[in-house]
Amino acid sequence: MIDTIADWFRSTFGVGVDAENVGVLQMALRTLVVYIFTLIIVRLGSKRFLGKHSSFDVIVGIMMGSVMSRAINSQAPFVPTLAAGAMMIALHWLLGWIAVHTDWLGPLIKGEPVLLIRDGQLQREGMHKALLTTQDLMEALRLQGYADPDSVHLAYLERDGTVSVVPYRKTHP
Numbered sequence: 126m127i128d129t130i131a132d133w134f135r136s137t138f139g140v141g142v143d144a145e146n147v148g149v150l151q152m153a154l155r156t157l158v159v160y161i162f163t164l165i166i167v168r169l170g171s172k173r174f175l176g177k178h179s180s181f182d183v184i185v186g187i188m189m190g191s192v193m194s195r196a197i198n199s200q201a202p203f204v205p206t207l208a209a210g211a212m213m214i215a216l217h218w219l220l221g222w223i224a225v226h227t228d229w230l231g232p233l234i235k236g237e238p239v240l241l242i243r244d245g246q247l248q249r250e251g252m253h254k255a256l257l258t259t260q261d262l263m264e265a266l267r268l269q270g271y272a273d274p275d276s277v278h279l280a281y282l283e284r285d286g287t288v289s290v291v292p293y294r295k296t297h298p
Contacts, residue, residue, distance in 0.1 A: 137151070138154055139199060147198070152198070152199075155198075156197050162193075162210070163189060166210060181217075181235050185213060185214070185217045189214070192213065193207075237284065238283050238284060239282040240279070241262055241281060242279060243279060244279075245275040245277060245278075246274070251282070257282065262288070266290065269288070271292070277290050278293045
């Protein structure tokens, strides 16, 4: 029984076949399995992975694409490649969990926000650190509805690469 299932699996997915001998149907079925498998492990492993991305998340996305594609085109063994993808998501989840529960790991793997504007004044040191020109910063402000830095109390380059703005509080009479 197990031998019959193993033989079916090998012939259906082209497991153990050289890359140039994998058929069109086998490649299509591999794509289907890898897609569904990757979707399941990403959804189970990291909800944040599908939202705004930090470099921590982008690296996993690039690596997942690279690793999982090898299972589709027979450049790597099928089942071990799926296991490698699952391990990558598990490691991503574990590092994220540790980062939430410690003060030191989060900034190390995700970075820290960089101060760009304080009380309407451009913070040149922060802009230099973030490799942002004045034109880049002004564009980010305009996209959020601010004409100039004078109306901004604080602005940061966040860990996901977006610029966040804290306006001055309006005083009420």
